[in-house]
Amino acid sequence: MPGESQQDQTRQDQTQQELLRFEDVTIRFDDLVAVDRVSFAMTPGQTRVILGAAGTGKTTLLKAAIGLQRVNSGKVFLFGQDITGLSEKALFDLRARVGVLFQEGGLFDSLTVEQNVAYPLVNRGKRKKIPANQIHQRVQDALSFVELTHTLEKFPNELSGGMRRRVGIARAVVTEPPLVLYDSPTAGLDPITANTIMALVAKERDTQQTANLIVTHRYQDGQIMANFSYNPKREALEPSAGTGISKGSANGARSQTIFMVMNEGRLCFEGSQTELEASKDAYVSKFVLRRR
Amino acid sequence: MLDFLKEPVAAIQDFFTLTGRALANVVRPPHYADDIAIQMDSIGVGSLMIVMLTSFASGLIITMQMGRALEQYGATGQVGQIVAITLVRELGPLLTAIVVAGRNASGIASELGSMKVTEQIDAMRALGTDPIQKLVTPRMIATAIMLPVLTIVADFVGMIGGFFIAYFTIGLSGSEYWTGAYKALEYNDIVQGLMKPFLFGFVISLVGCFYGLRTTGGTQGVGRATTEAVVVGMVWVFVLTSLITRVFVNLH
Numbered sequence: 001m002p003g004e005s006q007q008d009q010t011r012q013d014q015t016q017q018e019l020l021r022f023e024d025v026t027i028r029f030d031d032l033v034a035v036d037r038v039s040f041a042m043t044p045g046q047t048r049v050i051l052g053a054a055g056t057g058k059t060t061l062l063k064a065a066i067g068l069q070r071v072n073s074g075k076v077f078l079f080g081q082d083i084t085g086l087s088e089k090a091l092f093d094l095r096a097r098v099g100v101l102f103q104e105g106g107l108f109d110s111l112t113v114e115q116n117v118a119y120p121l122v123n124r125g126k127r128k129k130i131p132a133n134q135i136h137q138r139v140q141d142a143l144s145f146v147e148l149t150h151t152l153e154k155f156p157n158e159l160s161g162g163m164r165r166r167v168g169i170a171r172a173v174v175t176e177p178p179l180v181l182y183d184s185p186t187a188g189l190d191p192i193t194a195n196t197i198m199a200l201v202a203k204e205r206d207t208q209q210t211a212n213l214i215v216t217h218r219y220q221d222g223q224i225m226a227n228f229s230y231n232p233k234r235e236a237l238e239p240s241a242g243t244g245i246s247k248g249s250a251n252g253a254r255s256q257t258i259f260m261v262m263n264e265g266r267l268c269f270e271g272s273q274t275e276l277e278a279s280k281d282a283y284v285s286k287f288v289l290r291r292r
Numbered sequence: 293m294l295d296f297l298k299e300p301v302a303a304i305q306d307f308f309t310l311t312g313r314a315l316a317n318v319v320r321p322p323h324y325a326d327d328i329a330i331q332m333d334s335i336g337v338g339s340l341m342i343v344m345l346t347s348f349a350s351g352l353i354i355t356m357q358m359g360r361a362l363e364q365y366g367a368t369g370q371v372g373q374i375v376a377i378t379l380v381r382e383l384g385p386l387l388t389a390i391v392v393a394g395r396n397a398s399g400i401a402s403e404l405g406s407m408k409v410t411e412q413i414d415a416m417r418a419l420g421t422d423p424i425q426k427l428v429t430p431r432m433i434a435t436a437i438m439l440p441v442l443t444i445v446a447d448f449v450g451m452i453g454g455f456f457i458a459y460f461t462i463g464l465s466g467s468e469y470w471t472g473a474y475k476a477l478e479y480n481d482i483v484q485g486l487m488k489p490f491l492f493g494f495v496i497s498l499v500g501c502f503y504g505l506r507t508t509g510g511t512q513g514v515g516r517a518t519t520e521a522v523v524v525g526m527v528w529v530f531v532l533t534s535l536i537t538r539v540f541v542n543l544h
Contacts, residue, residue, distance in 0.1 A: 068414050092420040106415035109406075120419045171419075 025074035036265035049222035052262035099172030099180040105164035107156040142170040162193035206230040226257035331434030347446035351453025372472030375454035384447040385488035393525040397500035401521035404504025405514040436493035443489040
């Protein structure tokens, strides 16, 4: 039918523009439902903060976004392409366009900081090789971004927890991906280091205009993303409304930051920070108040 | 009713899937030559001393015990042949495989297991690298090459151990011992003695990688995976050595 095909076409165009789309995704581990019929879509420049207590399926959801975790039903579209049935080999090219920070950094113990950050530039599979001098420069730039240029020759076990996360961020962004996934970037860190990490995440968002999917149990992480922007002149974070970066929309970061709350695998809330704080849902409000 | 079979059958299926993918990667690019060299050094050079010690002691013991037995029949001159055949056909490959299984299957399982629980394997996949290609295939190739080489060294060192006892205790001359040992060996023995470690190499490394990559449950899981890798690796070595020996005995 012509109407239906037009509708399909419009939907296809919409999916093409989206960086990431979950359609009714369910993931099970034997009898346990880790992710239960979750649907959402991410557009360029958007930041999504997934909040939830431990064991609510946040990390599983994040891994499913790049095919590290297979889904039992539903579909995942990455850069407009349905990755649900793609082979591991076919996924490599798509994953190369996504930066990922794992919970503990996920750094390779046997490689130095320099080799870790250079890894995505060196191991490019069938894609065009990058000359060695360019690799070195880009690694330097990425480490300079996280203020760790002095650690080039160190091994991950010589670094503190916060430094490992920062190196993890450098590795995630060294390829300048349009989408970056952060898995509990501040878990287990002291408040000062946690704020430093979130400042780097916000800096990456504002300097590279990346879209971000952040999984966290700390409400403050989302608050920083929604209310602060990076000022390149002062080289520091500032409250969004007064920076001038988000001119035109007094609260650019806030409007582009969507909060999602997960409970027992289900998405029980999706909306802005204002809506989140106004939510009457027992789980959501309890969670937000407790974390505030 | 047969639910209890689900898990072992799934594990066997996973093991053969891993084996198939690791073997296919031998001819499929990219190839990680550096990783193969590093593993060859770790498995081969790293195991050399303990393999030499084990085989030297075995050669000594076989000669001592056989010397006593053969003395009753006045056939101590045959001791070189017995040591050569026992070591080259059976004990050389078996002892080397047991040492390497204990040292390297555990090492591989604990290394890959630690990588799994600290999300390094996921990071590798996320960064566009196939962990089987990068981690499993180099270890498999390295072990399959180095185990026969170690076995050759073990056979020779074992025979030297035997020679010490034959010369100093039994009183055989060097030519008596070495000529006997050399003449006792047939083409069939050499093939058998090298085929076994080649196959053991595949099994030991793949079992180590398999248990490492399916590690769950943090550091406790790493310990469990390591133990399972050594036990299962050794069981496979005993099963294979029995089967191969049976085949060669029939051929003979």
